[in-house]
Amino acid sequence: MAVTGLVKSYPARRARRGRAATEAVRATDRVDLSIRAGEVFGLLGPNGAGKSTLVRQLTGLLRPDTGRIEVLGHDLVRHPDRASRLLAYLGQESSALDELTVSLAIETTARLRGRDAEHARKETSAVMAELGLGSFADRALRRLSGGERRLACVGAALVGDRPLLVLDEPTTGMDPLARRSVWAAIDRRRREHGTTVLLVTHNVLEAEAVLDRVAVLDRGRVIACDTPGGLKAVVGDDVRLDLVWRSEPPLNIPEVAALREHAQRTGRRWTLRMPPEEARTAVAAVTGGAAFAALDDFTLATPSLEDVYLALGGRGEGLVRM
Numbered sequence: 573m574a575v576t577g578l579v580k581s582y583p584a585r586r587a588r589r590g591r592a593a594t595e596a597v598r599a600t601d602r603v604d605l606s607i608r609a610g611e612v613f614g615l616l617g618p619n620g621a622g623k624s625t626l627v628r629q630l631t632g633l634l635r636p637d638t639g640r641i642e643v644l645g646h647d648l649v650r651h652p653d654r655a656s657r658l659l660a661y662l663g664q665e666s667s668a669l670d671e672l673t674v675s676l677a678i679e680t681t682a683r684l685r686g687r688d689a690e691h692a693r694k695e696t697s698a699v700m701a702e703l704g705l706g707s708f709a710d711r712a713l714r715r716l717s718g719g720e721r722r723l724a725c726v727g728a729a730l731v732g733d734r735p736l737l738v739l740d741e742p743t744t745g746m747d748p749l750a751r752r753s754v755w756a757a758i759d760r761r762r763r764e765h766g767t768t769v770l771l772v773t774h775n776v777l778e779a780e781a782v783l784d785r786v787a788v789l790d791r792g793r794v795i796a797c798d799t800p801g802g803l804k805a806v807v808g809d810d811v812r813l814d815l816v817w818r819s820e821p822p823l824n825i826p827e828v829a830a831l832r833e834h835a836q837r838t839g840r841r842w843t844l845r846m847p848p849e850e851a852r853t854a855v856a857a858v859t860g861g862a863a864f865a866a867l868d869d870f871t872l873a874t875p876s877l878e879d880v881y882l883a884l885g886g887r888g889e890g891l892v893r894m
C-alpha cells in the first residue's frame with residue numbers, strides 16, 4: 573500500500589448557534605507512506621495529530637484534497653468504492669450493527685464480505701472463541717459495556733479474510749485480558765494469512781510487540797518512520813529507572829537526595845532516565861541500604877517505543893527512514 577503527497581484540510585468555521593469558531597486545519601500535510609504486504613504498521617501520534625483523518629482517507633470514507641492512495645494495485649482516490657472489497661476498517665465510532673446480537677453482527681459482516689451461510693457461521697464461532705466473546709453471543713451490541721462492544725467490533729473486522737485490516741484504536745476501553753486477545757489475533761492474522769495491518773494506537777507499550785514498523789505523526793506530518801528498534805536508537809542507550817516509595821522518600825540518605833534532583837516526580841513515583849552504568853549504581857544504592865525499607869517497588873527498563881514517542885515531542889525532523 574502506498575500513499576503519496578496526501579493532503580486534507582478542514583475549512584475554518586464561523587461561530588454559530590453556541591458552537592465556537594474553528595480555524596482551518598491541515599489535518600494531513602503531504603503524507604508519504606509505503607506499507608509492505610504482510611506488515612503490521614503502526615501509526616502513533618498525539619491527539620489531533622491527524623491519524624484518524626489519514627486512515628479515513630485510506631478507507632475511502634474521506635476524499636483527500638490532493639495525493640494518491642494505492643492499495644493492492646487499486647487507485648482508491650479515483651475508486652473509493654473498491655475499498656470495501658480490499659480492506660476491513662474498524663473506526664472509532666460505534667458500529668451500525670448496534671441493534672444486532674454479537675453473533676449476528678459478526679455473521680452478517682462475514683456474509684456481507686461474500687461468505688456463504690455455512691462458512692460465515694463457522695468463521696463467526698471461531699472468531700468469538702478466539703476473542704473470548706462466547707458469553708456475549710446472544711446479547712445486543714448496544715447492551716454491552718464499551719470494552720465488550722469494542723471487542724465484538726474487532727471480531728467483525730476479522731471475518732471475511734480481507735488482505736488489509738485498518739484498525740483505529742482497536743483496544744480502547746478494554747481490560748488487559750481482552751487487549752491481549754486482540755494483539756494475539758492481529759499477530760495470528762499476519763503469521764497465518766499474511767494479512768497487512770495498519771494500526772492506530774495510543775497503547776504503545778503493548779502494541780510494540782506486534783509492530784514491524786511505525787510512523788509517528790505530528791500536526792499532520794510524518795515526523796519519524798522506522799522499525800521500533802530503529803526508532804529506539806533515537807533515545808540512545810539511556811535506561812529508565814522507576815522508584816515507587818511507600819510514603820515519603822528518605823531524603824536524609826544522601827544517595828536518595830542526589831537522585832531526587834534528576835527525578836521526574838508523579839505522586840509517590842520517581843522516574844529517572846540515565847546511562848545503564850549510573851542506573852546500576854542507583855539501584856544498588858536504593859536496594860542495598862536503609863532506603864530499601866522505604867521502597868514499595870522499582871523497575872529498570874530499556875527504552876520502549878513510549879520513550880521514543882515522548883522524546884520526539886515534535887522535534888523529530890529528519891528521522892524518517894522508509
Ligand SMILES: Nc1ncnc2c1ncn2[C@@H]1O[C@H](COP(=O)(O)OP(=O)(O)OP(=O)(O)O)[C@@H](O)[C@H]1O
Pocket residue numbers: 582583597599617618619620621622623624625626
Ligand atoms: N470533521 C472535522 N472538521 C474540522 N476539523 C476536524 C474534523 N475532524 C478532525 N478535525 C481536526 O483535524 C485534526 C486531526 O484530527 P484527527 O481526528 O485526525 O486526529 P487524531 O490523530 O486521530 O486524534 P486522536 O488521537 O485524538 O483520535 C485535529 O486538529 C482535529 O481538530
